[in-house]
Amino acid sequence: MNIQVHSASVADLEDLQQFATTLFAEAPPGIYRRSAPTMQEEYEFIASRVTPKNSTLLIARLDGRVVGLLDFLGGTLAEEAHTGTFGISVDRAYRGLGIGTQLIEELMLWALASGIRRVEVRAWANNPGAIRLYESLGFNREGILRDAILTDDTYVDVVLLSYLLDASPHR
Numbered sequence: 001m002n003i004q005v006h007s008a009s010v011a012d013l014e015d016l017q018q019f020a021t022t023l024f025a026e027a028p029p030g031i032y033r034r035s036a037p038t039m040q041e042e043y044e045f046i047a048s049r050v051t052p053k054n055s056t057l058l059i060a061r062l063d064g065r066v067v068g069l070l071d072f073l074g075g076t077l078a079e080e081a082h083t084g085t086f087g088i089s090v091d092r093a094y095r096g097l098g099i100g101t102q103l104i105e106e107l108m109l110w111a112l113a114s115g116i117r118r119v120e121v122r123a124w125a126n127n128p129g130a131i132r133l134y135e136s137l138g139f140n141r142e143g144i145l146r147d148a149i150l151t152d153d154t155y156v157d158v159v160l161l162s163y164l165l166d167a168s169p170h171r
């Protein structure tokens with residue numbers, strides 16, 4: 001399987017709006033419930049991740065088709081600009097094939113080149129597959145945000161994980 005990962009631009013707007021629409025209709029356990037974004041909302045999402053130097057948006061494509069997406073949002077305050085949090089999703093039909101792993105590995109290469117020290121991810125406790133994936137890639141659990149999510153009338157803990165990269169503070 002030849003997966004191409006590339007950083008997004010506004011040229012990807014329609015593909016990403018379609019990907020988000022399909023994902024939010026699926027509403028897998030472990031991600032926020034949302035309605036399909038309008039083109040304008042999707043445009044603003046792309047701009048928010050491709051404009052700041054410490055943020056990025058990575059797309060995985062198979063035969064041109066979007067099969068995975070990772071967004072990383074860097075801290076907006078100077079003291080937190082070396083940190084950021086990512087979100088990730090893979091097309092339901094292509095999960096368990098290594099695409100998520102490939103997206104996170106690309107993120108780490110980008111983060112290293114971009115002076116990011118701390119990559120953070122928050123996984124809902126009802127998403128053990130995602131937590132296993134992050135731990136298998138070297139992320140450490142830092143703590144539990146108790147009952148941080150209310151979904152389907154149930155409180156769910158959030159597991160906070162992070163990975164520290166070898167970035168110098170003297171940049």
Ligand SMILES: CC(C)(COP(=O)(O)OP(=O)(O)OC[C@H]1O[C@@H](n2cnc3c(N)ncnc32)[C@H](O)[C@@H]1OP(=O)(O)O)[C@@H](O)C(=O)NCCC(=O)NCCS
Pocket residue numbers: 028029030031088089090091094095096097098099100101102122123124127128129130132133
């Ligand atoms: C989480 C997600 C992005 C992982 O992407 P993926 O392409 O399926 O991940 P990979 O194929 O690289 O998975 C690698 C490992 O992670 C684990 N894993 C990933 N997703 C899993 C799942 N749903 N159930 C069980 N294990 C899972 C497996 O242990 C797998 O290891 P293996 O290949 O040795 O079995 C994908 O399952 C997804 O889109 N889920 C819905 C959205 C979501 O939950 N996003 C994360 C929010 S924190």
